[in-house]
Amino acid sequence: MEFVAQHPILVVSVVKIAVLLFLALTALAYLTWFERKVVAHIQSRWGPYYVGAHGLLQPVADGLKFLFKEELTPSGADKLIYLLAPFLALSLALTTLALIPFGPATINILGHPTNLMIANVDISVLFLFAITSIGVYGVALAGWSSNSKYPLLGSLRSSAQMISYEVSMTISVVGVLLVAGSLNFNEIILRQRGNFFLHWNVIRFDHGAFPQIVGFLCYFTAAIAETNRVPFDLPEGETELVAGFHTEYSSLKFAMFFMAEYANMITVSCLATILFLGGWLSPLPDSWTWQMYLPGAGLLALGIYLAYDTVRYMRGIARPQLAVVTLMALGTGAVCLLPAVASAMLGPFWFLGKVLFILFFYVWTRGTLPRFRYDQLMSFGWKLLLPVSLVNLIVTSFVIVYPLLVKHG
Amino acid sequence: MSLPFLLFFVFAATAVAGALLLILAREPIHSALSLIVVMVALAALYLLLGAEFIAAVQIIVYAGAVMVLFVFVIMLLNAGVEERTNWSKMAKYAGLPLALFLLLELAHWLARSEAGATIANGAASSGQAASTRALSVLLFQQYLFPFEVTSILILIAILGALVLAKRGE
Numbered sequence: 294m295e296f297v298a299q300h301p302i303l304v305v306s307v308v309k310i311a312v313l314l315f316l317a318l319t320a321l322a323y324l325t326w327f328e329r330k331v332v333a334h335i336q337s338r339w340g341p342y343y344v345g346a347h348g349l350l351q352p353v354a355d356g357l358k359f360l361f362k363e364e365l366t367p368s369g370a371d372k373l374i375y376l377l378a379p380f381l382a383l384s385l386a387l388t389t390l391a392l393i394p395f396g397p398a399t400i401n402i403l404g405h406p407t408n409l410m411i412a413n414v415d416i417s418v419l420f421l422f423a424i425t426s427i428g429v430y431g432v433a434l435a436g437w438s439s440n441s442k443y444p445l446l447g448s449l450r451s452s453a454q455m456i457s458y459e460v461s462m463t464i465s466v467v468g469v470l471l472v473a474g475s476l477n478f479n480e481i482i483l484r485q486r487g488n489f490f491l492h493w494n495v496i497r498f499d500h501g502a503f504p505q506i507v508g509f510l511c512y513f514t515a516a517i518a519e520t521n522r523v524p525f526d527l528p529e530g531e532t533e534l535v536a537g538f539h540t541e542y543s544s545l546k547f548a549m550f551f552m553a554e555y556a557n558m559i560t561v562s563c564l565a566t567i568l569f570l571g572g573w574l575s576p577l578p579d580s581w582t583w584q585m586y587l588p589g590a591g592l593l594a595l596g597i598y599l600a601y602d603t604v605r606y607m608r609g610i611a612r613p614q615l616a617v618v619t620l621m622a623l624g625t626g627a628v629c630l631l632p633a634v635a636s637a638m639l640g641p642f643w644f645l646g647k648v649l650f651i652l653f654f655y656v657w658t659r660g661t662l663p664r665f666r667y668d669q670l671m672s673f674g675w676k677l678l679l680p681v682s683l684v685n686l687i688v689t690s691f692v693i694v695y696p697l698l699v700k701h702g
Numbered sequence: 703m704s705l706p707f708l709l710f711f712v713f714a715a716t717a718v719a720g721a722l723l724l725i726l727a728r729e730p731i732h733s734a735l736s737l738i739v740v741m742v743a744l745a746a747l748y749l750l751l752g753a754e755f756i757a758a759v760q761i762i763v764y765a766g767a768v769m770v771l772f773v774f775v776i777m778l779l780n781a782g783v784e785e786r787t788n789w790s791k792m793a794k795y796a797g798l799p800l801a802l803f804l805l806l807e808l809a810h811w812l813a814r815s816e817a818g819a820t821i822a823n824g825a826a827s828s829g830q831a832a833s834t835r836a837l838s839v840l841l842f843q844q845y846l847f848p849f850e851v852t853s854i855l856i857l858i859a860i861l862g863a864l865v866l867a868k869r870g871e
Contacts, residue, residue, distance in 0.1 A: 374732075423765075426761065434735075437777045
């Protein structure tokens with residue numbers, strides 16, 4: 294106990310990790326619901342509808358189903374590595390969340406002031422790329438250890454794709470690092486402060502900066518490929534490879550790969566928000582102090598709409614279910630209106646709002662674009678994306694260095 | 703006992719265990735994975751010494767890029783289980799005692815010198831982290847010429863690899 298008392302950071306970190314993990318895993322589960330709903334509406338369907346009001350209990354049902362399914366291990370599989378691969382994929386995907394700053398506020402946990410992130414590292418960007426670069430092993434080892442041909446082909450494709458697109462992704466980020474002059478997430482965000490949203494790196498055009506719109510597009514394209522999503526989901530192309538690298542996985546181990554994929558989507562969206570869209574900065578001027586009541590007001594409005602929905606449209610068991618959700622929205626909204634909570638919530642509100650916006654783009658792409666052919670994917674990555682991000686990097690560095698060259702002769 | 707001190711032993715033990723497994727494992731892919739464990743444990747040790755940048759680069763380059771290639775080759779060639787041979791006479795009577803002697807000698811000198819204690823106490827004792835900015839200033843100003851020469855060398859190596867790969871077609 295004495296040891297723990299000497300290092301309060303241990304206790305505070307454990308509390309923060311527990312809360313973040315709970316929130317992240319819930320968000321992962323509901324991200325699948327969100328995706329199914331959006332894709333369904335794109336295709337003029339209803340999507341999940343019967344399990345809970347608006348299908349809201351579908352993720353819970355899916356989770357239970359995974360839990361109770363039979364665990365199969367293919368014969369001739371390398372047992373240790375077969376088990377290791379899903380753990381590696383999921384734990385690495387969740388670890389990256391530790392580096393993400395969710396807001397500028399300082400909160401008190403057990404009497405110790407702390408900020409809304411787990412690890413404030415000097416070189417957050419490099420650490421994030423370090424962790425994601427190990428993430429390839431989850432996919433590669435899963436395919437190899439299954440002792441089956443489709444998973445092996447899928448994992449080879451997937452690893453090749455991840456390695457190829459990682460290059461363009463990293464290079465498109467370097468432009469932002471040049472503009473920001475720092476590798477720390479908080480500093481990168483703070484450099485984008487001022488002048489509404491005109492200082493966000495994606496459109497910033499002032500002294501010593503160059504709008505990173507091309508960088509943003511390159512980053513986002515590479516990120517979709519990096520997370521193995523449509524239109525770059527070749528590794529799981531079910532028409533040719535059954536289900537790619539996780540064909541032989543069942544039950545919870547399959548669920549872990551599934552969750553890892555969604556966790557990677559969230560991480561990549563968070564990174565895009567931080568680097569290009571100003572992180573937790575508000576698009577409104579700082580002088581408009583009333584904006585701190587926006588999260589609470591938004592939740593209250595949502596609650597009122599849900600109440601109307603409950604009374605007007607819900608029948609049977611769905612009515613009490615949606616009533617509970619309504620009460621939760623109203624309750625959280627009311628709590629968020631307290632001044633102390635409201636000022637702390639503002640950063641996370643904008644941050645999560647932007648992340649959700651990017652995630653919607655992800656799902657939108659999935660709902661509209663067909664899958665690439667494998668050779669098209671590789672030539673697109675190496676012959677188009679990489680040169681474009683390199684040109685973006687060269688132009689950006691030239692724009693930044695040119696004034697200095699002129700000044701010093 | 704301070705936290706960095708404790709962590710040093712955790713990661714040092716991990717590195718040694720990984721290195722032993724690397725040699726003792728019979729499956730090539732297990733050896734490759736043990737090597738990754740060693741790399742990551744070393745990165746953690748760099749972190750304890752306050753060298754954040756080196757730690758991140760160690761993971762990105764060695765664990766993330768070099769070892770991926772190793773694993774790829776092992777997967778593609780489907781390398782089988784290693785064969786066990788009887789110890790060769792040379793290794794048994796000359797190699798093993800010499801290796802043990804070298805290990806003891808190193809341990810002896812490390813234990814006597816101050817260096818061991820400094821490393822174990824980590825950055826907490828030295829109190830300074832090697833900043834990325836300082837490193838890049840060194841690299842791009844003081845050592846710019848060697849840096850550029852090295853990049854040209856690597857470029858030539860890439861071209862050479864391309865030429866060798868193309869010759870077969």
